[in-house]
Each structure stands twice: as C-alpha cells, then as structure tokens.
Amino acid sequence: MKALAALAGAAFTAAACYGLGSVIAAQLGARLRRAEKFPLAFVLGAAVLHLAIFAVLTVKMAYKPVLWLLLGACMAIALHTGDWRLPRAAEPSQETRLPRVIRYLFGGIAAAFTVLYFFNAWAPEISPDGASYHLGLVARYLRARGFERITTDMLAAFSGGVDMLYVPAFAIGRHSAAALLHFTFLMALALAVLAYGKRIGKPLAGAAAALLVYLSPVVGIDGTTAYTDVAAAAIVFSVFYWTQLWDENRKRRILIAIGLLAGYCYAAKYTAFVMVVYAAGFVVWRTRKWQPAAMVAGCSLIMIAPWAIKDWVYLQNPVAPFANQWFPNRYLYVLVEKLWAADLRTYRLVNLWMLPLEVTIRGQATQGTIGVIFLAAPLALLALRSREGRKILVPCALLLATYFGNIGTRFLISSLPFLSLALALVLDTAAPAVLVAAIILHAAASWPPVLESYSDAWNWSLHDLPYKAALRIVPEEEFLGRHMEYQWARMVEKYVPPGKPVFTLTGLADSYTTREVLISYWGGLNNDIGDALAMGWNKTWQPATLWVFSLPQQKYRRLRVTQTGTATLREEQWNIHEIRFFECGSELPRRPGWRLQASPDPWGVQRAFDNSEATRWRSWEKLRPGMWISVDFGQEESVDQLTVELSGDEWDARMRLETTDARGRWIPLAAPVEKRKAQNSELLRRAATYEAHLQGVDYFLIKDHDFGAKDYAEYPESWGWTRLEHNYGASLYRVDP
Amino acid sequence: MTLGLGLLSLCGVLSVFLCGCGDLPEPYAPPAQQPVFEAPAESVRVLKMADPGAATHFVQDISQSLEANTWRWTGKRPTVRVFPGSNRKLRYFIDFEIAPATFEQTGPVTVSFIVNDHLLDRIRYTKPGRQLFEKQVPAEWTDPNAYVILAAEIDKLWLPLRRDAPPLGVILMALGLERK
Numbered sequence: 001m002k003a004l005a006a007l008a009g010a011a012f013t014a015a016a017c018y019g020l021g022s023v024i025a026a027q028l029g030a031r032l033r034r035a036e037k038f039p040l041a042f043v044l045g046a047a048v049l050h051l052a053i054f055a056v057l058t059v060k061m062a063y064k065p066v067l068w069l070l071l072g073a074c075m076a077i078a079l080h081t082g083d084w085r086l087p088r089a090a091e092p093s094q095e096t097r098l099p100r101v102i103r104y105l106f107g108g109i110a111a112a113f114t115v116l117y118f119f120n121a122w123a124p125e126i127s128p129d130g131a132s133y134h135l136g137l138v139a140r141y142l143r144a145r146g147f148e149r150i151t152t153d154m155l156a157a158f159s160g161g162v163d164m165l166y167v168p169a170f171a172i173g174r175h176s177a178a179a180l181l182h183f184t185f186l187m188a189l190a191l192a193v194l195a196y197g198k199r200i201g202k203p204l205a206g207a208a209a210a211l212l213v214y215l216s217p218v219v220g221i222d223g224t225t226a227y228t229d230v231a232a233a234a235i236v237f238s239v240f241y242w243t244q245l246w247d248e249n250r251k252r253r254i255l256i257a258i259g260l261l262a263g264y265c266y267a268a269k270y271t272a273f274v275m276v277v278y279a280a281g282f283v284v285w286r287t288r289k290w291q292p293a294a295m296v297a298g299c300s301l302i303m304i305a306p307w308a309i310k311d312w313v314y315l316q317n318p319v320a321p322f323a324n325q326w327f328p329n330r331y332l333y334v335l336v337e338k339l340w341a342a343d344l345r346t347y348r349l350v351n352l353w354m355l356p357l358e359v360t361i362r363g364q365a366t367q368g369t370i371g372v373i374f375l376a377a378p379l380a381l382l383a384l385r386s387r388e389g390r391k392i393l394v395p396c397a398l399l400l401a402t403y404f405g406n407i408g409t410r411f412l413i414s415s416l417p418f419l420s421l422a423l424a425l426v427l428d429t430a431a432p433a434v435l436v437a438a439i440i441l442h443a444a445a446s447w448p449p450v451l452e453s454y455s456d457a458w459n460w461s462l463h464d465l466p467y468k469a470a471l472r473i474v475p476e477e478e479f480l481g482r483h484m485e486y487q488w489a490r491m492v493e494k495y496v497p498p499g500k501p502v503f504t505l506t507g508l509a510d511s512y513t514t515r516e517v518l519i520s521y522w523g524g525l526n527n528d529i530g531d532a533l534a535m536g537w538n539k540t541w542q543p544a545t546l547w548v549f550s551l552p553q554q555k556y557r558r559l560r561v562t563q564t565g566t567a568t569l570r571e572e573q574w575n576i577h578e579i580r581f582f583e584c585g586s587e588l589p590r591r592p593g594w595r596l597q598a599s600p601d602p603w604g605v606q607r608a609f610d611n612s613e614a615t616r617w618r619s620w621e622k623l624r625p626g627m628w629i630s631v632d633f634g635q636e637e638s639v640d641q642l643t644v645e646l647s648g649d650e651w652d653a654r655m656r657l658e659t660t661d662a663r664g665r666w667i668p669l670a671a672p673v674e675k676r677k678a679q680n681s682e683l684l685r686r687a688a689t690y691e692a693h694l695q696g697v698d699y700f701l702i703k704d705h706d707f708g709a710k711d712y713a714e715y716p717e718s719w720g721w722t723r724l725e726h727n728y729g730a731s732l733y734r735v736d737p
Numbered sequence: 738m739t740l741g742l743g744l745l746s747l748c749g750v751l752s753v754f755l756c757g758c759g760d761l762p763e764p765y766a767p768p769a770q771q772p773v774f775e776a777p778a779e780s781v782r783v784l785k786m787a788d789p790g791a792a793t794h795f796v797q798d799i800s801q802s803l804e805a806n807t808w809r810w811t812g813k814r815p816t817v818r819v820f821p822g823s824n825r826k827l828r829y830f831i832d833f834e835i836a837p838a839t840f841e842q843t844g845p846v847t848v849s850f851i852v853n854d855h856l857l858d859r860i861r862y863t864k865p866g867r868q869l870f871e872k873q874v875p876a877e878w879t880d881p882n883a884y885v886i887l888a889a890e891i892d893k894l895w896l897p898l899r900r901d902a903p904p905l906g907v908i909l910m911a912l913g914l915e916r917k
Contacts (some may be wrong), residue, residue, distance in 0.1 A: 011886075106914040328761065410836060522864045590767035590770065592766050592767065593766070593767070594766060594767050595764035595766065596765045596767065597765075598762055602761055602762050602765075603762055605765055606765050606767065606768040608769045609768065610767075610768045610769070610770065610771050611770040611771045611773075611798070612771035615771075632764065683774035683822060683823070683881070686822070687771065687774050688770070690771065690774070691771075715820065715883075717820045717822065718822050735826070
C-alpha cells in the first residue's frame, strides 16, 4: 500500500504539473513539438504550481483535500481544454532520425538505467539531505498546515521552489513520492536535451548529450532522492530552451514563460539565479531593446518575491542564509555564514587542482562524480566554433561561474546539460563513432558495480537495485532500520515528548521524527547553546583572562569598551563572558535602568551581563578594531574599576575604555589595565545545562564521535543529565528535573 | 506597459533590500542574573551500602551481597568512586565495624584512609565495634570535574579456615564524602 501511495503521490503531482504547464503553454501561443511537449510543459507547470502551493502554505490551508483539489484542478483544466494531448508527431525527416542501431543501443542503455533509477527512487528515502531537511521541512509544514517561522534552521531559509512540489507528493505518498517526483524531473531533463538536439537538427548529439547527463552517477543518485539539484537543472535548461523557442518566433507572450522559469530557477536554487541574468541578457542582446527584458525580469520577480519576502519577514534578511553582514539579524551569525561558505569553496580539498579528478573519478571529498567521460570536458570549448555551440556555452559559463561558491559535485549538475551538449556537438561533427563509443564507455563506467571498482569507497552514488525494498517486500522499517540516521530519529521520537526540541551537534533524518531538531550550527540560538555546552568541557573556551581597568575616580554616565586588535586566525572572535563595574572594591549592582549596546551582534549583549560563566557575548564576526560594548547607566555612577572577562580562545584582543564628554561624544579614557587569571566556577557544565534549559532545550542527542561526547558520557551527573539510551553510536540525554 | 512593469520590479527589489537594513534593536536592560551553581546535593554524598545502585560506585573489595539490608563485607582495600562536582569543604566519611569474631583472630588492626591515592589518615583500632571516621579533604587532592576515588586499607584480614572462602576485612555501612 505504501508503495502504491508513493507512486500515486508522484504521479498525481507530476500530472498536475504537466497539465498546468500544457494549459499555460497553449495560452502563451507556444507551439511545442511532440518530443518537447512533456518536458517543457511539465517544468513550466511545476513553476506555477509551486507558487500555488506556496500560497496554500502561507494561508495555512495545507490540508490533504485542499492539495488534492489543487492537483485535480490542474489536471481537469488541461483535460477539459484538450491541452493535455501531445501534438501529433511530424514525419521524421532524415535529419532528425537516428540510425536504428543507435536508437536500439541508446534506448537499451537508457532503459537499463531507468530501471535502476526507478527502483532506487521508489525505495524508502534515506538520502542525507532528502530525509533530513528537504522532507523534514515538508513534513513540518504539513503538520502545521502551512509555513512556520523557523529561526533555528538556516536551511529553512533557502528558497524551496522544488520542495513546494514535494508537499502534495509527500502528503499523498510520503517520502518515496517526493523522490519519484524528483526522478520525473530527471526524465524531463533528459527528454528536453534529447528534444533540443532534434530541434537543432543534431539528433545524435542530442541523444548522446541526454545520455551523458542521464547516466552521470551524481545525477543518478541526486535525481532519485528528494534532493533538488536535478530539478533545478531541468528548470535551468527549460529557461534556455524557451529562450531559443522565443528567438525563433519572437512571440512576446513567450517572454512570460521565460521570465517565470528564470524566476523559478532562483526559487529552486539560489545559485541558479544567474539564469535571470542570462534570460534578460539574451533578450536584450537579440532585440536591442530593454522593454522585453523588463518583462522577463518582472515575471521573474513573481517567482522570486515570495521567497525573498518570506525570509525578510521571518529573518529580516531577504536572501537568508547569506549576506547577513548586509542584513544584520539575530538568527544567523555573520562568522558562521562566512566559515561555512569558505568550507563550501574548498570541501577541505588541499589542492583545488585535484578537483577535476575528484568530481570525475574519486567522488569522496566533493560527494559524487559526474563521470569519468567528463575528463574530456575541455573539448567542449571547440563548440565555440559553431553558432549552436556558442549559444550553449554562454549559460554553461554563467552557471560554472557560480560553481566555485560551492564545489560539491552536485553543484555541477545545472551546467551538465550544456556541457554535455557542447561536447556531443563537437564529437558529432568530428567523429560520430567516437561519440557513440563515449556513450558506451560512460554507461559502463557509471554502472554501480563498475563505478565502485574505481571510485572512492565513500563516493556518493547508487549501489544496487533495491526492488524488494521498493515493492515493500522488505518492510520499510527493516530497510530504513539499517541506517543510523533513521534509528536516531526513532530514538528521538520514542523519548522526547511532543513539542520539545532536541539539540544535536550533527544531523539525523529529521523527516522521520515529529520533534524539532536543533543542529548546533544552523542558527543563532543553536550556536549559543552549542557554545555554552562546549564551554562545559573545552577549557580553551572557558573564562581565562580578567582585564582589570583602573579608572580615574569620578562619576560616569556612559562607559564603552572598544576593541582595537586584529585577528590572526579567520575564526577568532571577541568573546566576553562578563563585564563588571566596581567602586571601592564593591561591584555595582546591575540596575534595570542600565542600557546595554554592542556592535556587532547587538542582540547578544545581555550575555556579557548575565552573571553566567557559561555564556559569553561573541562578536560573531572576525575580530577587528572598532567593535564595542557600551553601558549607559541612566544616571551618573561612581566607578573606579571595570573588569572584562575573556575566554581562552582570545589571542589578539586589545581593549581601551571610552566615556562620553559633555556633548555626548565618545572620548578615550586613561585607564591602566592589569591582566589576571580568571577564576572559573567549578560547575560550568551545570551552568551550561541551565542555559540550554532556559532556551527550552532539555534533550540532547550526542553521537559517539561528536566533540565533547566523552565528557557528556563520563560526567552526566556533572551536566545534570540522565542518559536515556545509548544505541547506534549515539546517546540521548535528558536534563534532570 | 512593460517599462512600467520593469520599473515596478526594480522598486520592489530595492524596497526589499533597503528594508533589510537598519533593523537594529534598541539598547537592552541587564537580564535576569543567573544563579551561581553549587554541586547538587546528591552528588556530594555518603554512599550507604543499602542505597539502590550503590554497587555501581564500587571499585573493588566490597561484597556484592548486602547483609541484613544494611552492610557488606569488605576485602583488604574497599574502594568506591563518587562524583562530588566540587572540591570545596569536602570531608571523608566512613562508617564501619570491626566484627568481634574477626578481631579474635586478627587482633588490633590499622586502617589507612585514602583519597585519590593520597593518605588522609591512618588509625590503629585496638577494640572491636562500630567506628566512625571523618576528616577534611584538602581541595587540591580532588578535581571538581572528575571522579574521586575513596578507599580504606586494612592491614590484617580475617582468614577463613576453608581455602575457597574469601578473607574478610570489616563490616562496611557507609563510605563517601560530605560537604561541611
């Protein structure tokens, strides 16, 4: 039953996309050929349907009947208008017909991989991102009947244009339905490339390029799980395709489709935003007029605006989780974003010159391979000699330019259709036999057992044909139970009461638990809790130095500590556990009338005044001169000493004191400083637990290899925790009442 | 028409971006002051032999069988592990009895009281009967974030006539740390 539901969920959603796209394409006056009708209509319909589902989630109406109604309406309109039907096939000309041997050969290869892909997509979903955040968020939205303001998971801030389509699919057929829907995008992409080859009179190049994409190992695994990269590639290629259709007949209404799809690129994946630039630029270039490009941009905005507005309303940052320096907010820290982005640019590869080998053969560091055949990708540059080749290489270059922001192999998928077409055009012109041989080689090298024989052991790829799991002959629970991510999710579901979040340092399969999972680095609050916990066991992060400033004995209205040092390490911050003021050896009690400010991270300033050594105000930006924390006492106060307690991971911080003059301007204060060793409380662990508890977190899932895991396991009493279960390489703890 | 649409789009994008700026908070008042944590009462504790789960703290030379629901036989060096969560004002505490029956064979015994391999004290007992011993533990002998190993070493054991029976030390009622 689950297997059938999965098929139904994917089929109905795909059919709705196709139906809606068919109607819109007809309304726009697009005359699509038989071969291109399904892929282009399907993706165009997906773009518009995603917006409708976004609206449903916004008004919190994501009930099953509503979603059924929406899908049903899309199909019914297409059936009613007759737009559902495929156009009649034109008599194939000699130019567009492939030799029979090639058709059988390519058809056989495609069929074998389609069987492999289909059963993998149909099997229970347990992919890292699919089973965690893509479907985790979809499941959460469905439980809440709509969007929720999520400030503790920066992955929820990404535009989710494809994830929106997973909402009805998941509601009907759960996890596998979403994966099967993504597989539909994969087929649409391959069919679009095939159709494009036919359209430009290069059927062999089109068929070969389609297979180059379709058989690519990373495309295979991505397109059969609930990821979104392959769908994004299909949307990207559709934008290109529609621009070429428009260029043939210059119908203004086609620009609407181009604009909507270009905007949908952004909605599907931020990095695909370049297709808006491409589409608008192409239209300007071909018409030498701005108005058509403005129309494209305007239509794009229809797709982009909802996502930007959602992030702006929820997180005060329309392009969250990026650009937090330009859109400062309390939910996502600047330094975390920068360190994360820096990691994405290297994936810890020591030498980026290894990247070609990594993404084609090895696949462990960058998580997947596009196929050994793409070592020949530089040959694609020879396509620049032909007009068709230049058309293809422009969007390819734009997309590749964004790739270096995230060098994960799957981030090449969007540019792969263009690269494949260009390569195929070159070989088709020069030596068609070589092209056919290349496809055979690509198929052989991408087939799982062969791929496993030469790629890295941890290359992200398909491994087998799980038909028993797909048909649920092997029960879903048994299949999923072999995966620790799933077992952790079930552990959380078993012990954590409804409504209670669980904190973890690394992820799990969120979509298999109904509890909120806070991952330590995905949000400001999570970072604060993680920081407090780490302080419990990591002596370097604990209070280490006390800067004691002796002030000229007088009354002060305002005092400011200004940082003047420069970091030598990229992750070094300014960290202050506590700032205290004294008069004649007695600490000034912190009165409610005081006003505290800081720059940067003004939201966290209270942590330097909360009397807890397990918390610290952090700049969350790289240490640089000009950072400050100020106190306005609200009245004149006698102060003769000020202490600043810094962490041990503070090497370059230098500070000076300032006060305001009669005109309210900040002026330096001559205050000699003495550095002393800070006295730590014995019970930082307990204080850290208290801090987490204050934020509503009473459950912790700690994996055996997590930082600090040994400490949590050895001293649960000291943390004030009880271990509820240790299994599958992880422990679940509860804060003692 | 299209130009207007384009301009409208541009204004929309700009307004979104500009509205993102300058949304900084008002200054904050000092927050509620966090409590100063002390070791939980149950951490600094004297381990009674009848306590549920007491055996999980045993390190060596304490019988697994509880007698009369209150005491256990020891071997030469009964040792327990406790987690005080503090190293301030800790006192070693032991409650034990030298059984008259064993005393008859051993005569006076000397017991050494040990904390983390440091000798806290050594006392010679010349009569059988119930004994209480407690003494302040120097703070530097213990780490507040680690387990403390407490032991009492008995110099002479009662040797049974049967070879397969274990030698016996004292009757142990309680051993642990107090905070005073």
